[in-house]
Amino acid sequence: MRRFLLRRLAWFALTVWAVITISFVLMRSVPGGPLSSDRTLHPTVEAAVNARYHLDWPAWRQYLQTLGPLNLDEHGLLGDRSDVFGGILAFDLGPSLQHRDVSVNEIVAQSLPVSAALGVTALGWALLLGLTGGLVSALRPGTALDTGARVLSTLGLSLPNFVIASFLVLALAVALPIFPVAGWGTPAHLALPGFALGAPFAAYVARLFRAGLLETLSQDCIRTARAKGVPWRQVVLRHALPGALVPVISFLGPAAAGILTGSLVIERIFTIPGTGSHFVAGALNRDYALAMGVTLVYTVAVYALNVLVDLAYAVIDPRIELEKDA
Amino acid sequence: MSTAPRKGDWFGDATFERVAEQVAGESSPSLWADVRRRLAARASARWSLRWLLALVLASLIVPLLPLPSPAAMALDKQPKPPVAPWVEPFNERFEPYYGELNPLDRALVSVRQKVFGSKQTGPWLGTDAKGRDTLSRILWGSRTSLLVALFAALTSLSIGVAWGAVAGLARSRIDNAMMRTVDVLQSLPTIFLVIFLLSFLNAPSPGGAARSVSRETVFFLVIGAVSWLPMARVVRGQVLSLRHAAFVEAARTQGASTGWIVRAHLVPNVLPIVLVYLTLTLPSVILYEAFLSFLGLGVEAPKVSWGVLAADGAEAISPLATFWWLPLGPAIAMGATLLALGLVGDALRDALDMKRSEA
Numbered sequence: 001m002r003r004f005l006l007r008r009l010a011w012f013a014l015t016v017w018a019v020i021t022i023s024f025v026l027m028r029s030v031p032g033g034p035l036s037s038d039r040t041l042h043p044t045v046e047a048a049v050n051a052r053y054h055l056d057w058p059a060w061r062q063y064l065q066t067l068g069p070l071n072l073d074e075h076g077l078l079g080d081r082s083d084v085f086g087g088i089l090a091f092d093l094g095p096s097l098q099h100r101d102v103s104v105n106e107i108v109a110q111s112l113p114v115s116a117a118l119g120v121t122a123l124g125w126a127l128l129l130g131l132t133g134g135l136v137s138a139l140r141p142g143t144a145l146d147t148g149a150r151v152l153s154t155l156g157l158s159l160p161n162f163v164i165a166s167f168l169v170l171a172l173a174v175a176l177p178i179f180p181v182a183g184w185g186t187p188a189h190l191a192l193p194g195f196a197l198g199a200p201f202a203a204y205v206a207r208l209f210r211a212g213l214l215e216t217l218s219q220d221c222i223r224t225a226r227a228k229g230v231p232w233r234q235v236v237l238r239h240a241l242p243g244a245l246v247p248v249i250s251f252l253g254p255a256a257a258g259i260l261t262g263s264l265v266i267e268r269i270f271t272i273p274g275t276g277s278h279f280v281a282g283a284l285n286r287d288y289a290l291a292m293g294v295t296l297v298y299t300v301a302v303y304a305l306n307v308l309v310d311l312a313y314a315v316i317d318p319r320i321e322l323e324k325d326a
Numbered sequence: 327m328s329t330a331p332r333k334g335d336w337f338g339d340a341t342f343e344r345v346a347e348q349v350a351g352e353s354s355p356s357l358w359a360d361v362r363r364r365l366a367a368r369a370s371a372r373w374s375l376r377w378l379l380a381l382v383l384a385s386l387i388v389p390l391l392p393l394p395s396p397a398a399m400a401l402d403k404q405p406k407p408p409v410a411p412w413v414e415p416f417n418e419r420f421e422p423y424y425g426e427l428n429p430l431d432r433a434l435v436s437v438r439q440k441v442f443g444s445k446q447t448g449p450w451l452g453t454d455a456k457g458r459d460t461l462s463r464i465l466w467g468s469r470t471s472l473l474v475a476l477f478a479a480l481t482s483l484s485i486g487v488a489w490g491a492v493a494g495l496a497r498s499r500i501d502n503a504m505m506r507t508v509d510v511l512q513s514l515p516t517i518f519l520v521i522f523l524l525s526f527l528n529a530p531s532p533g534g535a536a537r538s539v540s541r542e543t544v545f546f547l548v549i550g551a552v553s554w555l556p557m558a559r560v561v562r563g564q565v566l567s568l569r570h571a572a573f574v575e576a577a578r579t580q581g582a583s584t585g586w587i588v589r590a591h592l593v594p595n596v597l598p599i600v601l602v603y604l605t606l607t608l609p610s611v612i613l614y615e616a617f618l619s620f621l622g623l624g625v626e627a628p629k630v631s632w633g634v635l636a637a638d639g640a641e642a643i644s645p646l647a648t649f650w651w652l653p654l655g656p657a658i659a660m661g662a663t664l665l666a667l668g669l670v671g672d673a674l675r676d677a678l679d680m681k682r683s684e685a
Contacts, residue, residue: 157609162637
């Protein structure tokens with residue numbers, strides 16, 4: 001167990017480093033600085049602005065500063081850091097380049113709870129609908145109910161989430177004004193975006209769960225349990241469900257990553273002030289610090305979720321050895 | 327037929343001859359003939375293949391059809407709701423404005439103008455806010471979406487299959503290095519890096535300096551770059567398990583050359599799983615294009631894609647006025663195509679008797 005966690009930690013460090021380096025290189029290799037605008041600034045002002053954001057430093061120093069903060073001047077590597085800010089190792093993502101006087105840390109701290117609430121709602125919808133649908137169609141295979149559930153799940157996988165969102169809005173907010181069209185603040189604002197975001201994953205969960213249940217239900221132990229007179233309900237709950245849940249749980253990691261990605265679009269449609277919409281705005285406005293900070297936050301989140309899923313996997317199915325796939 | 331064996335001829339020559347005759351008469355079908363038979367036996371697979379074929383055909387000949395131009399605008403009383411084909415089958419308001427076209431399409435369009443003149447179909451699926459015909463835009467947009475899918479298929483088939491096959495065949499140290507590369511690439515939040523890349527390339531460079539690569543090239547490269555990873559993983563797994571399969575070892579002990587083993591045993595056994603994964607890759611790539619288009623990072627106007635149309639449709643929804651036909655058309659086109667790909671994939675998997683494995 002400890003070896004598994006340590007190894008995952010090493011891979012995690014490598015991934016984070018790769019993300020930082022790639023985004024740093026991308027950011028600096030693009031023509032046009034983040035502060036260049038149509039207005040030409042007075043040279044003194046420009047120099048002051050560049051100094052404020054360390055844009056006057058050579059690239060390698062900027063890189064170390066982003067990473068560290070590490071300053072390689074007369075104070076040594078870790079000496080006086082009063083004029084160095086930012087630095088991923090110090091959990092400081094630096095100042096935002098577009099929103100003056102706000103740090104990326106503050107933006108993330110403000111918007112992450114919003115995105116988390118949305119993501120949890122979406123995951124809730126995905127599990128609720130997916131498990132119900134999968135259960136229903138696996139217990140009555142070949143019936144109209146099964147066919148209906150499968151058609152619905154195939155449809156959920158065939159449409160982009162923003163198309164699902166727009167039809168939901170059309171039906172449940174415009175034609176029948178049950179839910180608000182967009183915005184943020186009350187639980188009612190969560191329902192539609194959460195559903196639209198979770199729908200493709202609900203579809204996938206339903207397919208996985210159906211296949212898993214059908215497979216476990218055809219095993220000998222189930223027939224034995226039935227033969228010795230265990231009631232059907234108990235057979236399903238006690239013997240079939242745990243085994244059938246394993247593929248669903250292993251899908252939760254990719255699903256969480258997908259939900260984070262999907263939230264970029266959903267947050268924009270429903271004008272939700274989450275981290276995703278900040279990222280898109282940051283990338284489109286060339287706010288490097290913001291875009292890179294959010295990328296990092298998401299990388300960490302996805303990685304942590306994947307490790308949790310792997311651990312849960314081992315708890316459910318003791319036959320799985322963690323060290324092997326690490 | 328059912329003549330009893332002659333007395334005393336227990337499974338002797340007569341029985342053997344009869345069985346041999348029967349087998350020869352039926353001529354045992356090859357794997358692919360069998361797959362084709364099983365696909366044809368399934369109505370959903372048949373209709374899906376027909377739909378996909380019709381779509382590819384339509385996207386190829388769309389410049390020849392008597393449709394309005396997808397780029398020609400009309401600014402009076404727009405958007406117009408759909409008009410049934412029997413109410414207004416055709417009108418004479420064709421405007422030959424297409425934006426930039428490649429030489430072949432230009433030739434096709436001029437043929438269309440000679441044949442149909444200024445005749446064009448009515449607004450069967452309505453028009454958008456700028457008066458552009460929705461049906462025409464969906465058909466022209468299918469070209470971009472199919473091209474993206476084609477490009478992704480080619481990269482998965484070339485890079486993905488080659489990478490996976492080499493990793494599966496190579497010594498374990500090389501295999502390890504290659505698969506760890508795939509691991510790191512897959513755990514990178516590619517979508518964020520892609521958005522980074524595309525949005526920086528979109529930004530107008532300050533001095534008006536000409537960009538060396540067009541945005542569309544980058545768009546295609548990016549989609550190709552992210553689409554081959556699952557394929558490499560799957561192919562490597564299959565090659566690895568085939569390498570130690572009993573029939574391959576048997577062939578090797580009988581002195582078969584590596585080339586022969588690859589040709590006779592590896593390729594035919596890797597091909598099915600590649601095909602099935604292709605039917606999973608294509609829908610995800612088409613969705614990816616839609617996703618990027620929604621964020622404004624897709625193809626540039628006046629070019630159009632399904633993603634652009636779906637995004638326009640999603641943005642046309644407001645509580646003030648409902649232009650329901652704008653999201654509906656592209657949603658049906660995209661949904662039907664992805665559904666068809668999914669059904670063909672399912673049918674292929676069943677026909678090849680493959681268990682669904684998640685990679």
